[in-house]
Amino acid sequence: MSARGTESLGAVYAEALSDAAEPLGLLEEVGADLAALAAQWRSGRELEAFFMSGAIRRDEKGRTLETVFRGRTGKVFVDFLQVLLKRNRMWLLPDVADAYGKILDEKLGRVPVTVVTAAPASDADLDGWRVRIRAAIGKEPVLSHEVRPALIGGAVLRVGDTVADGSVRRRLSELRARIAAAGMANQGHK
Numbered sequence: 001m002s003a004r005g006t007e008s009l010g011a012v013y014a015e016a017l018s019d020a021a022e023p024l025g026l027l028e029e030v031g032a033d034l035a036a037l038a039a040q041w042r043s044g045r046e047l048e049a050f051f052m053s054g055a056i057r058r059d060e061k062g063r064t065l066e067t068v069f070r071g072r073t074g075k076v077f078v079d080f081l082q083v084l085l086k087r088n089r090m091w092l093l094p095d096v097a098d099a100y101g102k103i104l105d106e107k108l109g110r111v112p113v114t115v116v117t118a119a120p121a122s123d124a125d126l127d128g129w130r131v132r133i134r135a136a137i138g139k140e141p142v143l144s145h146e147v148r149p150a151l152i153g154g155a156v157l158r159v160g161d162t163v164a165d166g167s168v169r170r171r172l173s174e175l176r177a178r179i180a181a182a183g184m185a186n187q188g189h190k
Helices: 003-024 027-043 046-052 058-069 075-086 090-107 123-137 168-188
Strands: 110-117 140-147 155-159 162-165
Touching: 003 027, 003 075, 003 090, 027 046, 027 075, 027 090, 046 058, 046 090, 058 075, 075 090, 090 110, 110 123, 123 140, 123 155
Parallel strands: 110 140
Antiparallel strands: 110 155, 155 162
16 A cells, blocks of 8 residues: 555544544543654554564454553543554554644644754744744644754744745845846846
8 A cells, every 4th residue: 555545544543533532522632642652653663563463463462452551541542542453454553643643733723833944943932933923823833943054044934835935045046046137138238
């Protein structure tokens, strides 16, 4: 199955989990549990190897889920993991977590924002960005910060699918293009 196909199947499971968690007021709790387990899945091979192993019986995997998670996480989350296990879909866990995160952001009015600067930004600077972006878009920005020295200065903002490039590098590139265009125009008049 293609990566796009697993993303779509993961989204179906994420939507079902969201539908089960929301009426109980557990959207964020389930999201945190799911994100933590997916991070664990991605960080090493042990968890994935255990659940993907054909040498370990499904009922043993189910008992392990019960032992590890029941009482430590909510019933909705444990039951969901049991459904994934029963349907041989544990491998979808990272895709489900990604899709669930998007659903959670949408339901809670959050939008992912990436701030890219040439040098590290202070927490105060990032808080300032957060306040200005919140005022501009009317949603809660979930900020991530990247440092790219090639920008020279300024910043590039990515809000959802929209990019605003206020970098010195872009401004220099535009200036270079205007100078080149002016040079071409002047050559035509000679």
